[in-house]
Amino acid sequence: MGNANDLPPTMRALVIDRTGAADELHLAQVPVPIAVVDEVLVRVVAAGINPIDAKTRAGGGTSAALCGFPAVLGLDFSGIVVSSPYEAFGLRPGDAVYGMARVPRTAGSYAELVAVTSMSVTRKPATLSHEEAAAIPVAAMTAWGMIELAEIGPGTRVLIHAGSGGVGHFAVQFARHLGAHVIATGSARNLDFLRQLGADEVIDYAATRFDDVLSGLDAVIDLIGNVHENTGSRSLGVLRPGGILVNAPTGSWPTMMAEADAAGMRATGYKVAADARVLDQITALIDSGVVRPHVDRVFDLADGAEAHRVLEQGHTRGKIVLRVTAR
Secondary structure, three states: OOOHHHOOOEEEEEEEOOOOOHHHOEEEEEEOOOOOOOOEEEEEEEEEEOHHHHHHHHOOOOHHHOOOOOEEOOOEEEEEEEEOOOOOOOOOOOOEEEEEOOOOOOOOOOEOEEEEOHHHEEEOOOOOOHHHHOOOHHHHHHHHHHHHHOOOOOOOEEEEOOOOOHHHHHHHHHHHHOOOEEEEEEOHHHHHHHHHHOOOEEEEOOOOOHHHHOOOEEEEEEOOOOOOOOHHHHHHOOEEEEEEEEEOOOOOOOOHHHHHHHHOOEEEEOOOOOOHHHHHHHHHHHHOOOOOOOEEEEEEHHHHHHHHHHHHOOOOOOEEEEEOOOO
């Protein structure tokens, strides 16, 4: 696909015609998005898959706000600028970029083209492939925001649950970079991976109850909530007085605030917002070698249903990525 003036009227996309199981995802021809106001039109080379994509596809997540069908999901993307909003804009056609779409308000990145606001896109890390870059925006910006809320700094003792997952593997690296003492939970097969990311202590959640061996921590980055063995509730008990718990899987622990108040602890949920300025800071850490995304598997766009099935098994190390178009 060339510049915006010679684009065809339709493009290939992975869509759903209704919410449901992963098999609802299928290829279709859909209208090419039209970039308006400050939006940048990007040819998508690769798209990251996030748990919210699967939840929305299944009828949860943000599905209630879908504008109609067929719907194109996908938040993460890496690709090439096709058109910019104005002549002096900092990103020009041909530039390699990455960022975050705004599903369900607009069509997502499981498509050959995506239109995104200028605050949602920035230059791709020079040291990464498009597949690697597509694994970054949502997970890394979520981890970044949670680490900030948790007031992580030198000497902070922080517990990061699910440290080998998409958000977790960035949270471990960010916390380590900030000088924290990082404790991470994971499965037995991921303990060495967590150490490689920079965790000072690792806990096999199947062999050891973390609340039996930890106490007096400054913060917990909770990426599980209470969907498994009341992980969230038990996490409050390992904090020092005045410690803070930051939870990301919203809806995973409805009684969080009441329990935190009763325990005399601080707690908050977190929802990521696309911010090119934050992505620029993350890019700098990546290109300097401080942080690295981990791509578990890459699927072709046509195999998106299988990619969702693998994600929903819950054993992904890092991120799963879709290959959308050729470079």
